[in-house]
């Protein structure tokens with residue numbers, strides 16, 4: 001072979017290698033500015049549309065943050081939480097009355113706006129991740145860059161929602177384990193539980209702690225008795241409809257109060273109180289409570305990025321849905 005030919009085949013080989021590697025890395029991960037070329041305005045359109053809703057109804061930030069968590073914990077962050085049930089199968093959403101997710105109309109409005117600018121490019125899973133980030137930052141919470149490139153899944157099962165979402169009655173062992181299987185640490189558990197600094201809960205997620213903790217008509221000894229008295233005024237034993245602020249007085253603002261509450265044994269759920277039953281999570285609660293959340297914003301941003309990578313579909317996996325509630 002002439003030198004020229006050798007060089008050419010060497011270059012070709014290099015090119016093939018580069019293509020292979022870049023395809024692999026594409027399949028492996030998300031990246032910042034993923035839509036830079038294909039839909040440069042995607043992030044700003046999403047932000048503007050989200051702002052239209054949050055500026056009028058700041059309480060929507062809470063369910064929109066929670067939606068991303070529920071999406072990621074069931075089948076990875078693949079937008080499966082958005083799918084409607086079909087004739088043949090009940091979707092994760094079918095557990096809504098139960099899981100009480102709201103804000104789907106915001107996702108739909110964002111998706112329409114993005115589709116108008118760049119049809120078929122931006123996934124619903126990425127939209128959920130960006131809307132959660134934007135919502136939090138719009139109510140004075142931290143901001144973080146969201147690595148993008150998630151693709152949308154085609155499957156959503158009610159049974160998987162029940163199996164993968166932690167229950168408010170869970171103890172620290174179960175919580176730790178349910179986070180660990182998603183690749184999330186005890187620190188992530190403590191940090192992300194701080195999401196409960198915003199939003200509301202239905203009484204039935206914690207009335208057992210007020211009225212009949214062990215079936216003897218008793219209360220949960222791990223909860224501040226004065227707080228129990230207060231909560232009893234809001235929630236009667238079989239109440240399944242009343243909403244209670246999880247961080248009373250500042251449930252619309254993303255701050256570090258959650259940790260002060262948990263530290264004072266005023267966490268609403270057993271799963272919140274459980275953070276005091278492990279040395280590491282307990283230390284984190286006390287640290288944030290005693291330093292006015294010195295590192296909470298930064299930690300929350302980091303853990304959200306980590307959660308946002310759980311089980312994602314990338315590359316040629318999944319699809320880019322046209323409508324977030326149905327597969328193509």
Ligand code: HEM
Pocket residue numbers: 061062063065066069099100102166167168169170175192193195196198199200201202203205269271
């Ligand atoms: C650690 C395990 C967790 C458990 C057991 C749990 C449980 C719950 C429960 C039972 C509710 C009340 C739902 C209702 O009755 O309406 C709730 C609300 C909420 N959760 Fe969690 N959660 C957990 C982790 C998280 C995480 C990781 C986030 C986000 C980072 C989050 C964000 C929220 C928000 C913002 C709300 C308020 C929703 C609203 O106002 O509609 N939670 N959670």
Ligand SMILES: *[C@@H]1O[C@H](CO)[C@@H](O)[C@H](O)[C@H]1NC(C)=O
Pocket residue numbers: 170171172173174
């Ligand atoms: C935690 O909860 C699980 C599941 O309900 C239970 O099997 C386990 O015994 C509990 N662990 C502790 C330490 O209470």
Ligand SMILES: *[C@@H]1O[C@H](CO)[C@@H](O)[C@H](O)[C@H]1NC(C)=O
Pocket residue numbers: 212214215216217
């Ligand atoms: C408390 O729970 C026990 C066991 O589940 C039940 O037998 C009892 O009736 C309950 N008491 C009240 C006041 O609901």
Ligand SMILES: *[C@@H]1O[C@H](CO)[C@@H](O)[C@H](O)[C@H]1NC(C)=O
Pocket residue numbers: 084323325326
């Ligand atoms: C999904 O379900 C909701 C609520 O039942 C309904 O309003 C909506 O039209 C459905 N979306 C699609 C695209 O079928």
Ligand SMILES: CC(=O)N[C@H]1CO[C@H](CO)[C@@H](O)[C@@H]1O
Pocket residue numbers: 097098204240
């Ligand atoms: C509030 C509510 O709808 N709770 C229901 C959630 O689902 C469980 C089991 O599927 C029911 O037992 C609850 O009544």
